[in-house]
Amino acid sequence: MSKYHGIIFAYKDAPEMGDLTRERTVASLPFCGRYRLIDFALSSMKNAGITDVGVIMARDYQSLLDHIGGGKAWDMNRRSGGLRMLPPFGLPHSHQGNYSGTIEALNAVAPYIRDIQQDHIVLLVGSLIANIDLSAAIAQHEAGGAEITAICSDGPAVGLNHHYVLDEEGFVKEILLYRGDDATALKSLEGYIIHKDVLLRMMDEASARNDWAFHKHAMAAFLRDGGRMDVYRHEGYVCAVRNVAQYYNASMDMLKVENRRDIFPASRPVRTKTHEEVSTYFGEHSVSKNSLVSDNCIIEGEIENCIVFSGCRIGANTHLKNSIIMRGVTIGENAELSYIISDKYASFSDRTVLQGSEKLPTVVPKGSAI
Amino acid sequence: MKKSCIAMLLAGGQGSRLYALTQNVAKPSVPFGGKYRIIDFPLSNCANSGIDTVGVLTQYRPLQLNSYIGTGQPWDLDVSDGGVYILPPYQSAGEKGSWFSGTANAIYQNIAFIEAYDPENVLILSGDHIYKMDYADMLREHLNHDAACTISVLQVSLEEATRFGMMNLADNGYICEFEEKPKHPKSDLASMGVYIFNWKKLREYLIADEKNPESSKDFGKNIIPAMLANGEKLWPYRFKGYWRDVGTITSLWDANMDMLSPELINLYDPDWPIASRSPVCPPSYTGENARIIHSIVTEGCEIDGHVENSVLSASVTVERGAKVVYSVLMPGTVVKAGATVEYAIIGENTVIEAGARVGTAPDGSDGWDVATCGPDVHVAPGQVIPAGAMIYSEEEA
Numbered sequence: 001m002s003k004y005h006g007i008i009f010a011y012k013d014a015p016e017m018g019d020l021t022r023e024r025t026v027a028s029l030p031f032c033g034r035y036r037l038i039d040f041a042l043s044s045m046k047n048a049g050i051t052d053v054g055v056i057m058a059r060d061y062q063s064l065l066d067h068i069g070g071g072k073a074w075d076m077n078r079r080s081g082g083l084r085m086l087p088p089f090g091l092p093h094s095h096q097g098n099y100s101g102t103i104e105a106l107n108a109v110a111p112y113i114r115d116i117q118q119d120h121i122v123l124l125v126g127s128l129i130a131n132i133d134l135s136a137a138i139a140q141h142e143a144g145g146a147e148i149t150a151i152c153s154d155g156p157a158v159g160l161n162h163h164y165v166l167d168e169e170g171f172v173k174e175i176l177l178y179r180g181d182d183a184t185a186l187k188s189l190e191g192y193i194i195h196k197d198v199l200l201r202m203m204d205e206a207s208a209r210n211d212w213a214f215h216k217h218a219m220a221a222f223l224r225d226g227g228r229m230d231v232y233r234h235e236g237y238v239c240a241v242r243n244v245a246q247y248y249n250a251s252m253d254m255l256k257v258e259n260r261r262d263i264f265p266a267s268r269p270v271r272t273k274t275h276e277e278v279s280t281y282f283g284e285h286s287v288s289k290n291s292l293v294s295d296n297c298i299i300e301g302e303i304e305n306c307i308v309f310s311g312c313r314i315g316a317n318t319h320l321k322n323s324i325i326m327r328g329v330t331i332g333e334n335a336e337l338s339y340i341i342s343d344k345y346a347s348f349s350d351r352t353v354l355q356g357s358e359k360l361p362t363v364v365p366k367g368s369a370i
Numbered sequence: 371m372k373k374s375c376i377a378m379l380l381a382g383g384q385g386s387r388l389y390a391l392t393q394n395v396a397k398p399s400v401p402f403g404g405k406y407r408i409i410d411f412p413l414s415n416c417a418n419s420g421i422d423t424v425g426v427l428t429q430y431r432p433l434q435l436n437s438y439i440g441t442g443q444p445w446d447l448d449v450s451d452g453g454v455y456i457l458p459p460y461q462s463a464g465e466k467g468s469w470f471s472g473t474a475n476a477i478y479q480n481i482a483f484i485e486a487y488d489p490e491n492v493l494i495l496s497g498d499h500i501y502k503m504d505y506a507d508m509l510r511e512h513l514n515h516d517a518a519c520t521i522s523v524l525q526v527s528l529e530e531a532t533r534f535g536m537m538n539l540a541d542n543g544y545i546c547e548f549e550e551k552p553k554h555p556k557s558d559l560a561s562m563g564v565y566i567f568n569w570k571k572l573r574e575y576l577i578a579d580e581k582n583p584e585s586s587k588d589f590g591k592n593i594i595p596a597m598l599a600n601g602e603k604l605w606p607y608r609f610k611g612y613w614r615d616v617g618t619i620t621s622l623w624d625a626n627m628d629m630l631s632p633e634l635i636n637l638y639d640p641d642w643p644i645a646s647r648s649p650v651c652p653p654s655y656t657g658e659n660a661r662i663i664h665s666i667v668t669e670g671c672e673i674d675g676h677v678e679n680s681v682l683s684a685s686v687t688v689e690r691g692a693k694v695v696y697s698v699l700m701p702g703t704v705v706k707a708g709a710t711v712e713y714a715i716i717g718e719n720t721v722i723e724a725g726a727r728v729g730t731a732p733d734g735s736d737g738w739d740v741a742t743c744g745p746d747v748h749v750a751p752g753q754v755i756p757a758g759a760m761i762y763s764e765e766e767a
Contacts, residue, residue: 032652032653033652033653034650034652034653034669072443073650254652255655257655257672260652260655264652269649269650270650270652271650272650274648274650277405277643277644277645277646278404278405278637278638278643278644279403279404279405279637279666279667279668279681279682279683280654280666280667280668281630281632281638281665281666282662282663282664282665282666282667282677283663283664284663284664285663286662286663287661288656288660288662289656289657289658289660290656290657290658291655291656292652292653292654292655292656293653293654293656293667294653294654294669295405295653295668295669296638298638307653308653309653
């Protein structure tokens, strides 16, 4: 058994994602042809040997449950331990909405956390696109002797909210909240390696004061009280998607070979639920340029700069450009589509013309018939 | 627990005519049709037909086959009251133990396994056929005709008939004669090597056949003729659909090419999925210079060259300026810039260096055939592998 227990936060919603997260959490957003965002966090855990993992969810989690199932894809369907999906429990009946903050989310599953067998816990955000080498982070945590090791990036990264300022010894001195992408400090991936007792103490103290924010309240208090927080620098691609444009750009980033090598290294594979059982057919007159295409598709038309999920059908003489089409999308013949993000099982009839904008691609909701 | 029908899948053959491709693996685990391995077809047929207990008889190089089948989870065969079992030859107390000496002997040696499920009927399958078939329908006919044995038959032309075991029928529709590769065929119904036996009957015949030192312990040569001689009821189940034996390089190549034609065999039919165990790879990437025509491509490929009329398994690389035509590329093969692969089968993880040429288009000459590069071969830059050649790695796995 690993000495570490994993907790993944999958409760967050993103109002700016619009229809893409109307029926799912950000963590279960489909990505790069066959994955869901949470696959990165789950695979990072698995690749570091952590298979006792709790996933905290709040609402709209049906698609997440459907995707993760018993955790088989990440070897987390264990007889003892393994994966535990954690919907809210013990919340007052008056509580209607989502968790107001990470501390509230943790407190909602406090009995689970108290029962954790391991002394150390790894916290990750379920909607982050990054292939984090947790084995290296853990090794550094153990060598460094800090109570908390924060996972951060000093490379290019999109959508990260918080930043760390370090002292002369390299420990975190201060957390800067909501500074956007332009701050010069280290960017927080909001992933932490933490001793279970420290986490429980932070949860108790923050909730006693009705403070629900993890960084603003609990972490700030921890640092103010002289707690030692080390940083682990993740090298490589990072993107936290919070809106449609970021999601689109992150998807298009995967068309670049260097990003794919970084996100899908052979040594730390990203695992996901599998269902495709047949290869993709490219027809007599098909053209496929600078695109990613999953299995079980039939491509008769032309695609360029696209991400095509499994089970899609693209008719003859259709031109699909700069677009993302999710699982089971059917496009008829002679259609012209550009800058669209089509959710699952949408269908486009023959001769459909639809043009989104580069800045804001048009989102076609799940199951639409156009 | 009593079962109506369980399946026994013969997967022990060496597949010697595929030599380079089966040097280190059993024929049923040879990659096929992009996403699959050959054994996926009978295993998926079992699962889709509601047969949840399958014994897989292995003998030759079973290592990869064992790990491929595993718990049977990809085919939903990981069930608690049945499942898929690998059955290698074994030794009993006080005996020397022996290899399976024939198809019938392989089943004979596993009578105890079959008895554990106390089945009414046993379905015998081969691990080297490509087809989609509802065994439940065959079982219904078998029961309706109160047959001791039902043999799945395929209508073939009389020229082809000389290559198969042929079934001659009596007026009442039952099989009255079996001829192995007849010079002058009397019927056009060829055995597909798929049998359903009443288990009690089969058990008797297996035990009797085992005692006969003259017998080659083969279903087609011994068991079926013995049943006919004793006047048992043998019913022909007429299968109308796509069926191919992939025992030779040419037939393996042909059948792979057939996967490009949904009118022959539709692999995109959600009602009869062929399942497989495959590693999770990112989607295939097609580059700025890629041109893919009438081909199938599997996840994890990186293609920036010309691919035409070809079947690509997972994680194949075709670099810019490379050309792959009428070929079968098994998982992990790499075709580097400027290399040409035509009318060839390329085994797993083989690397074809820049400017090399493998195979040529048919030129009408007698010596022409598909070129084959076995798994893990390194074709040097500029090297030419002529049509019909078969090259393989010297290393034993």
